[in-house]
Amino acid sequence: MCGIIAYAGHRPAAPVLMEGLRRLEYRGYDSAGIALAQMKNINCFKAPGKLAALEDKLSAAPMPPLAGSGIGHTRWATHGVPNETNAHPHLSNNRRFALVHNGIIENYRELKERLTGLGYAFYSDTDTEVLVNLIEEERKNAPDNLTAFCNALLQAEGAFALALLCLDEPEAIYAARQNAPLVVGLGQGENFIASDLTAFLAYTRTVIFLEEGEIARISPRDCALADLRTLAPKDYAAQHIEWDVQSAQKGGYKHFMLKEIFEQPAVLRGALAGRINPDAGTLRLPELEGLSRPVRLRIVACGTSYNAGLWAAPLLEQWGGIPCAVEIASEFRYRKPILGRDELVILISQSGETADTLAALKVAAGNPCPTLGLCNVMGSSLARGAELVIYTQAGPEISVASTKALCSQMALLTLLALHWGSEGGLVPPERLKGLLADFAGLADILEKSLPSIAMEVKPLAERAANARNIFFLGRGQNFALAQEGALKLKELSYVHAEAYAAGEMKHGPIALIAPDFLTIALAPPDGHEAKIFSNIQEVAARGGPIIMLGRPDKNARFGREVALWSIPSCPEGFTGFVLLPMLQLLSYEAASYLGKDVDQPRNLAKSVTVE
Ligand code: F6R
Numbered sequence: 017m018c019g020i021i022a023y024a025g026h027r028p029a030a031p032v033l034m035e036g037l038r039r040l041e042y043r044g045y046d047s048a049g050i051a052l053a054q055m056k057n058i059n060c061f062k063a064p065g066k067l068a069a070l071e072d073k074l075s076a077a078p079m080p081p082l083a084g085s086g087i088g089h090t091r092w093a094t095h096g097v098p099n100e101t102n103a104h105p106h107l108s109n110n111r112r113f114a115l116v117h118n119g120i121i122e123n124y125r126e127l128k129e130r131l132t133g134l135g136y137a138f139y140s141d142t143d144t145e146v147l148v149n150l151i152e153e154e155r156k157n158a159p160d161n162l163t164a165f166c167n168a169l170l171q172a173e174g175a176f177a178l179a180l181l182c183l184d185e186p187e188a189i190y191a192a193r194q195n196a197p198l199v200v201g202l203g204q205g206e207n208f209i210a211s212d213l214t215a216f217l218a219y220t221r222t223v224i225f226l227e228e229g230e231i232a233r234i235s236p237r238d239c240a241l242a243d244l245r246t247l248a249p250k251d252y253a254a255q256h257i258e259w260d261v262q263s264a265q266k267g268g269y270k271h272f273m274l275k276e277i278f279e280q281p282a283v284l285r286g287a288l289a290g291r292i293n294p295d296a297g298t299l300r301l302p303e304l305e306g307l308s309r310p311v312r313l314r315i316v317a318c319g320t321s322y323n324a325g326l327w328a329a330p331l332l333e334q335w336g337g338i339p340c341a342v343e344i345a346s347e348f349r350y351r352k353p354i355l356g357r358d359e360l361v362i363l364i365s366q367s368g369e370t371a372d373t374l375a376a377l378k379v380a381a382g383n384p385c386p387t388l389g390l391c392n393v394m395g396s397s398l399a400r401g402a403e404l405v406i407y408t409q410a411g412p413e414i415s416v417a418s419t420k421a422l423c424s425q426m427a428l429l430t431l432l433a434l435h436w437g438s439e440g441g442l443v444p445p446e447r448l449k450g451l452l453a454d455f456a457g458l459a460d461i462l463e464k465s466l467p468s469i470a471m472e473v474k475p476l477a478e479r480a481a482n483a484r485n486i487f488f489l490g491r492g493q494n495f496a497l498a499q500e501g502a503l504k505l506k507e508l509s510y511v512h513a514e515a516y517a518a519g520e521m522k523h524g525p526i527a528l529i530a531p532d533f534l535t536i537a538l539a540p541p542d543g544h545e546a547k548i549f550s551n552i553q554e555v556a557a558r559g560g561p562i563i564m565l566g567r568p569d570k571n572a573r574f575g576r577e578v579a580l581w582s583i584p585s586c587p588e589g590f591t592g593f594v595l596l597p598m599l600q601l602l603s604y605e606a607a608s609y610l611g612k613d614v615d616q617p618r619n620l621a622k623s624v625t626v627e
Pocket of ligand 1: 320322419
């Protein structure tokens with residue numbers, strides 16, 4: 017939610033900030049702004065709407081070329097409607113401080129009342145404007161900006177990642193984090209701060225992930241960290257990041273989402289590389305070293321990552337031999353779950369910054385159970401907070417709708433199932449060897465099939481786009497994929513879609529079936545097909561049109577209500593990896609057909625760092 021970027025260096029700041037905001041736009045895109053220290057003033061440029069509106073505004077403004085420091089923000093509204101006044105940065109009343117903020121200051125009303133009593137005026141509805149004026153107020157009695165910044169933050173309750181520009185130190189930027197991500201980039205004669213390292217990846221891959229309660233000061237020449245509470249200086253260890261800038265660009269594809277769907281064969285290869293040796297029939301997950309075999313598993317996640325857990329639970333039970341429950345993080349965090357020492361809690365998150373998942377981690381950590389984070393973003397809060405971490409290594413996922421991250425999560429969860437299955441004797445060596453060989457061959461199958469899937473999907477996507485309501489049906493693991501299909505379709509194309517376990521239809525939902533109600537049924541040859549065929553017949557018998565994802569030879573059994581979309585053949589147990597891009601492309605094409613903003617659907621943001 018919201019992206020922030022700050023720059024201090026030898027280049028003109030405005031283009032660097034704008035480029036950073038372009039890469040952060042996936043985090044929020046209802047308004048944007050930048051503030052620059054220029055000619056003894058802090059100048060703010062803000063515009064509602066997408067970044068293009070801010071670009072237009074900047075191109076019309078006189079811009080001295082040497083403004084070396086500045087801050088920028090792209091917003092996902094929490095306090096106040098998305099308009100220019102509420103857009104960040106926010107200036108303090110004396111215009112000596114400008115602040116950008118990702119997060120929520122929960123006690124902003126009390127702070128605002130106090131400041132209003134002291135004569136401060138407020139122009140926006142935001143909590144951020146309160147905070148920047150509190151900094152101005154604290155500066156009256158503080159020896160320096162750092163102390164004023166910290167003193168103000170110590171009064172703020174809630175979550176924040178902040179970047180502050182001060183008129184009397186125009187080269188420097190102050191930043192702080194508490195329950196929202198922030199990363200510092202170290203360059204040559206220039207330094208950066210951002211919500212996500214993709215914002216400055218074009219300039220440096222040397223980074224420091226700020227810890228909770230840490231404060232940073234960057235200037236073109238240096239970077240210093242301190243503890244927010246004590247102001248004591250802190251040492252840091254910079255890390256080198258492998259992601260390259262190309263992986264955060266569209267690379268010739270029309271949308272990031274399409275590129276990310278087509279990256280899935282590479283994602284699969286990356287997930288398996290160094291972990292499996294299909295010739296030897298061996299599998300290693302060094303990340304699990306020291307962990308004894310869990311007696312129970314509890315998976316906790318949100319959205320698409322939750323669907324990964326739902327998809328994997330049957331595998332973890334059947335192959336891994338370990339009972340597995342899957343929970344939505346926003347529910348789990350408010351229960352008092354009973355978690356024993358022998359239970360492993362697996363938290364899945366692409367971003368590693370989802371507020372509900374992090375709160376669930378805290379709940380789990382209050383119990384004797386070990387925790388394992390499965391996440392994509394290196395150095396993220398989940399990666400640092402969980403006892404054990406497995407990186408899914410899908411590379412930067414820019415499209416707001418998650419695609420390749422799910423593929424990587426499914427791959428890693430499959431490896432976990434095979435690991436525990438082989439360890440517990442449920443998957444004997446010969447079977448393991450066969451399954452690993454099948455798994456290793458999957459990326460090639462996917463690579464070959466994706467172009468034809470992308471062709472075949474178009475007329476089906478038009479049908480979906482023109483439907484008012486859609487059921488996605490599946491059984492077993494395919495029910496999890498049906499959930500994902502419905503989630504993708506509604507978030508991208510705004511067509512109403514719901515997923516049902518196919519066997520549940522007769523308990524109520526089938527009442528909705530009529531000639532204008534489309535059903536998309538997942539019926540791969542996986543042992544459940546006879547049952548789902550019956551469910552498809554039941555829908556067809558009531559005049560409901562159906563798109564069936566299945567195998568061609570079974571089509572003969574259905575009437576004209578059923579349109580078959582043929583699943584490319586792939587080894588038993590791994591069909592999910594082919595069904596997934598079929599469903600992703602269906603929603604991609606439906607949204608494109610309807611002219612929707614595929615990479616940045618309305619009302620959404622990539623990292624949901626608020627509750
Ligand atoms: C849907 C989507 C979301 C995320 C959810 C969790 O396409 O992207 O449902 O999956 O917000 O995000 P992470 O995985 O970052 O915790």
